[in-house]
Amino acid sequence: MGQCCHSKPTEVVTFTESLSHPSAANGDSHVAIDQLAAGNKKFELEKIKLLLLGPGESGKSTIFKQMRILYGEPKSNDELRMYGVVVRSNIIVAIRKLCMLVRQLGLELKFREESQVTNGGMTRQQAYDEVISYLVDNHAMDPHPGTINQNDWVGHSNRVRPNINKEAQLFLQHVEAIRVLWESQDMKNVWKKRALENINDSHKDFLQDVTRISSPNYKPTDHDILICRIRTTQFTIERYMVNDLNFEVYDVGGQRGQRKQWIEVFEGVDAVIFVAALSEYDQNLSLNETNRVENRMIESLNLFQTVMQNRALKETSVLLFLNKKDIFEEKILYSDISAVAHFSDYNGPARDVDEGILYFIRKFQGRIIGDELGKAFIHVTCATDTTNMKFIFDSIGTIIMQSNIDDSYFFGTD
Numbered sequence: 001m002g003q004c005c006h007s008k009p010t011e012v013v014t015f016t017e018s019l020s021h022p023s024a025a026n027g028d029s030h031v032a033i034d035q036l037a038a039g040n041k042k043f044e045l046e047k048i049k050l051l052l053l054g055p056g057e058s059g060k061s062t063i064f065k066q067m068r069i070l071y072g073e074p075k076s077n078d079e080l081r082m083y084g085v086v087v088r089s090n091i092i093v094a095i096r097k098l099c100m101l102v103r104q105l106g107l108e109l110k111f112r113e114e115s116q117v118t119n120g121g122m123t124r125q126q127a128y129d130e131v132i133s134y135l136v137d138n139h140a141m142d143p144h145p146g147t148i149n150q151n152d153w154v155g156h157s158n159r160v161r162p163n164i165n166k167e168a169q170l171f172l173q174h175v176e177a178i179r180v181l182w183e184s185q186d187m188k189n190v191w192k193k194r195a196l197e198n199i200n201d202s203h204k205d206f207l208q209d210v211t212r213i214s215s216p217n218y219k220p221t222d223h224d225i226l227i228c229r230i231r232t233t234q235f236t237i238e239r240y241m242v243n244d245l246n247f248e249v250y251d252v253g254g255q256r257g258q259r260k261q262w263i264e265v266f267e268g269v270d271a272v273i274f275v276a277a278l279s280e281y282d283q284n285l286s287l288n289e290t291n292r293v294e295n296r297m298i299e300s301l302n303l304f305q306t307v308m309q310n311r312a313l314k315e316t317s318v319l320l321f322l323n324k325k326d327i328f329e330e331k332i333l334y335s336d337i338s339a340v341a342h343f344s345d346y347n348g349p350a351r352d353v354d355e356g357i358l359y360f361i362r363k364f365q366g367r368i369i370g371d372e373l374g375k376a377f378i379h380v381t382c383a384t385d386t387t388n389m390k391f392i393f394d395s396i397g398t399i400i401m402q403s404n405i406d407d408s409y410f411f412g413t414d
């Protein structure tokens with residue numbers, strides 16, 4: 001069914017690496033500058049400009065991070081520190097939303113009744129009250145000022161906003177209370193309702209691992225980096241060489257307020273990867289983005305249609321990534337597609353992953369009107385899975401080259 005291809009092993013050379021010629025280090029600056037200019041010119045002539053588009057939280061930056069892991073330079077300590085701060089701040093956001101959900105569901109008494117001392121030397125009631133006072137209602141001030149560990153490897157990062165650094169510090173100060181709350185069965189039950197507060201599905205991995213993440217020696221792993229969440233507010237460009245092809249990749253912010261920037265990067269685009277989260281069929285946009293209740297999958301479908309119809313992208317190949325397959329597979333077991341008002345026409349069997357995916361593929365296909373709109377190719381992806389992404393990246397170059405040569409319209413899946 002698919003048009004996927006198996007290419008030779010990927011040559012891992014980034015553009016910046018290929019320019020760091022020994023002559024530059026030897027002080028032979030003319031040679032180095034000439035080579036740099038020649039390298040830039042060659043790159044400009046041969047590059048494939050690739051844009052990552054799609055709504056907020058669909059996984060664009062995660063795909064961008066995967067390209068860096070697979071084809072780019074290792075992260076610097078400065079970057080690792082930044083991700084460490086973001087991971088810790090993400091945990092505060094998750095536990096705060098979970099406690100708000102406890103209230104919303106009227107379950108506060110369940111947490112306040114329990115007075116048995118846990119392993120952490122704290123009762124669940126104490127843990128709940130601490131988190132509510134310091135992290136949710138902000139009634140109380142930092143209980144342990146001055147206890148910031150100067151030997152903490154992650155520490156503070158100038159690459160992120162002050163409030164993210166502050167949340168990372170709050171995490172270290174309240175880690176015991178967070179751990180006690182997360183370990184309770186009642187909190188696990190609240191977790192099942194996380195979609196109501198738009199809690200990031202992957203952050204369960206962080207909540208389960210707070211001891212490692214709070215250690216002074218903590219350095220984020222690739223997995224931590226891939227699942228941590230930071231909203232994109234400025235577009236970022238990186239250059240890679242994949243299978244002898246030069247890619248210039250653009251990551252842009254996908255939330256509604258960020259999309260006005262998109263037009264700035266449309267010039268000369270060779271290919272678009274449109275990323276939509278398959279798992280969001282039963283979720284609504286956050287109220288920060290809209291003041292009405294709006295379904296996220298409908299938002300993706302509408303945006304996809306707008307991109308396909310954009311005149312500036314008329315000649316551009318479009319690769320549609322139906323992402324978050326892993327979450328979709330888990331969710332479909334308890335959240336029936338036809339129970340969502342927008343998708344009540346789904347008449348396949350409940351809890352069937354393949355039928356569910358096919359149904360949404362057809363929904364996206366239905367948004368392509370007329371064959372003047374370019375070419376599209378669908379992949380079902382899990383952006384946090386490096387092996388899955390490598391397989392897909394290996395095939396992208398060939399798809400783009402082929403679609404540029406062959407004018408015929410194609411829309412396949414793998």
Ligand SMILES: Nc1nc2c(ncn2[C@@H]2O[C@H](COP(=O)(O)OP(=O)(O)OP(=O)(O)O)[C@@H](O)[C@H]2O)c(=O)[nH]1
Nearest residue numbers: 056057058059060061062227229232254324382383
């Ligand atoms: N489990 C799982 N999580 C994913 C997947 N793709 C992305 N995520 C997570 O979803 C969250 C949002 O992903 P991002 O890559 O930041 O989304 P984005 O499209 O760049 O969002 P904006 O920058 O707001 O436009 C992150 O925490 C990711 O780790 C996936 O396939 N599976």
Ligand SMILES: [Mg+2]
Nearest residue numbers: 060061231232
């Ligand atoms: Mg992003």
